[in-house]
Every structure is written in C-alpha cells, then in structure tokens.
Amino acid sequence: MIDSPIRRGRMLAGGLAAAALLAASATPAAAHDSVIDADPPMGGTVEEFPREITLTFSGEPKLNFNTVAVSDTGTGEVLFTAEPELDGRYVTVAVPDDVRPGDGDYMVGFQITSSDGHSTRGKVTFSVGDPAAAQAPAAGEAGNGRDALPGWAIGAGVALAVLVGGVIAGVSVITRRSRRDG
The missing domain is CATH 1.20.58 (Methane Monooxygenase Hydroxylase; Chain G, domain 1)
Structure with missing residues (x-):
C-alpha cells in the first residue's frame, strides 16, 4: 500500500x-453528588409547610460537616438551620415545632460532604399555597436539581x-x- x-x-x-x-x-470517577429528588418536590407547590424535608442525592453524602438551612425567598429570612440526618442517599431535617410559616416561596440551602469527599453546596426551592393556583417554575429554578446540568455533562x-x-x-x-x- x-x-x-x-x-x-x-x-x-x-x-x-x-x-x-x-x-x-x-x-x-469522582463527581460531586447532586440533588436528584426532594420532598417537598423541587420547584413544586404544597398546601402546607412540611414538618420534614428530605433531599435525595445522586451518591451517599459522608457523615461530617453537613448543614441544611431553610429560608423565605420573599423576605430573605432564614427560618432555621439544622444538621441533617443521613440515611444512605437521603438527607433529612425535621422542621422545628416553632417554625410555621404561611404561603410563600422557600429555599432549602445545603452544604454536604459528597461521597467523593468534597464539600458541595446547592439549593432547591418549593412553594406553599394552593397547588392548583401555582404557576410552573421557571427553567433551572431548582439550582442543583433536575433542571440543572450535572458538572460532568x-x-x-x-x-x-x-x-x-x-x-x-x-x-x-x-x-x-x-x-x-x-
């Protein structure tokens, strides 16, 4: 040839x-964990403020240096900050009894130690009110949820x-x- x-x-x-x-x-081989599901639903609307908030991650966060804070997006007021309970990929915080906000928009901010050992921050949002009257959330509103592209992609x-x-x-x-x- x-x-x-x-x-x-x-x-x-x-x-x-x-x-x-x-x-x-x-x-x-090593990508930071991200929120893949939440309760209340990411960007969704629920009738009453939840008594417990659960974030489901793509990997299993490590046990150290994890924090969740819930804020009213309308006023910017931090309603509470807590160290979450971890159960595999589930990160859960109980809402304190004295926290009973009404209708509005809320943000769940988090800082976790990803399964790869790196600190990971993010947020998801939800609303409280009449779900039938709620409008669809804007694209990408979930911050670190389903609407966001993972960093590896x-x-x-x-x-x-x-x-x-x-x-x-x-x-x-x-x-x-x-x-x-x-």
Missing part, C-alpha cells in the same frame, strides 16, 4: 474521532467540542499540506 499524506490524515482523523467518542462516553460536552475541533483542524492542515506537496 502507498503511504500518502491523505491516507495518514484519514487515519489521524479516525483515531481522533475514536478518542472523542471514548471521552464523550466515559463517566468521571458540561465537562464531557466541552471535551467533545475540543476533540472535534482538533479533528477538523488536523484534517484541514493535512489536506492543505497534501495539496501543497503535490
């Missing part, structure tokens, strides 16, 4: 494309874009050289 610049360029492009596919399909997208750009640039350079060289 003849070893031409065009053939080398095609082989390089094929190898880079294969590397791009592998990079895009690879799952990172963004990183994989960027890596794929860089690799595809590299393939295009490499093929372009090889094609120009082969035309110039004859």
Whole structure:
C-alpha cells in the first residue's frame, strides 16, 4: 500500500474521532453528588409547610460537616438551620415545632460532604399555597436539581467540542499540506 499524506490524515482523523467518542462516553470517577429528588418536590407547590424535608442525592453524602438551612425567598429570612440526618442517599431535617410559616416561596440551602469527599453546596426551592393556583417554575429554578446540568455533562460536552475541533483542524492542515506537496 502507498503511504500518502491523505491516507495518514484519514487515519489521524479516525483515531481522533475514536478518542472523542471514548471521552464523550466515559463517566468521571469522582463527581460531586447532586440533588436528584426532594420532598417537598423541587420547584413544586404544597398546601402546607412540611414538618420534614428530605433531599435525595445522586451518591451517599459522608457523615461530617453537613448543614441544611431553610429560608423565605420573599423576605430573605432564614427560618432555621439544622444538621441533617443521613440515611444512605437521603438527607433529612425535621422542621422545628416553632417554625410555621404561611404561603410563600422557600429555599432549602445545603452544604454536604459528597461521597467523593468534597464539600458541595446547592439549593432547591418549593412553594406553599394552593397547588392548583401555582404557576410552573421557571427553567433551572431548582439550582442543583433536575433542571440543572450535572458538572460532568458540561465537562464531557466541552471535551467533545475540543476533540472535534482538533479533528477538523488536523484534517484541514493535512489536506492543505497534501495539496501543497503535490
């Protein structure tokens, strides 16, 4: 077989494309845990303020340095801060008896130690009122919930874009050289 610049360029492009596919399909070994579900529902509306709040994470948070704070988003008032109970992927706080806010919008802020050992912060929101009268939450309102893209997905997208750009640039350079060289 003849070893031409065009053939080398095609082989390089094929190898880079294969590397791009592998990079895009690879799952990172250590990603921070994120909220995948909540009770009350993320961005949802409930009739009464809950007596317990549970966040379900994508991994099992570690037992140290975990805090949950609940705030009224309308006034900015922090209603309470508590160290949550952990049960596998579930992080739960009991709402103190003296906390009985009415209708409104609330934020559950959290700081946990992810299963990968890193401190992770985030928030989810919910509303109290008539669920039938509630409007759908704005896209991305859940902060670190279902509407947000996980960090690994963004990183994989960027890596794929860089690799595809590299393939295009490499093929372009090889094609120009082969035309110039004859």
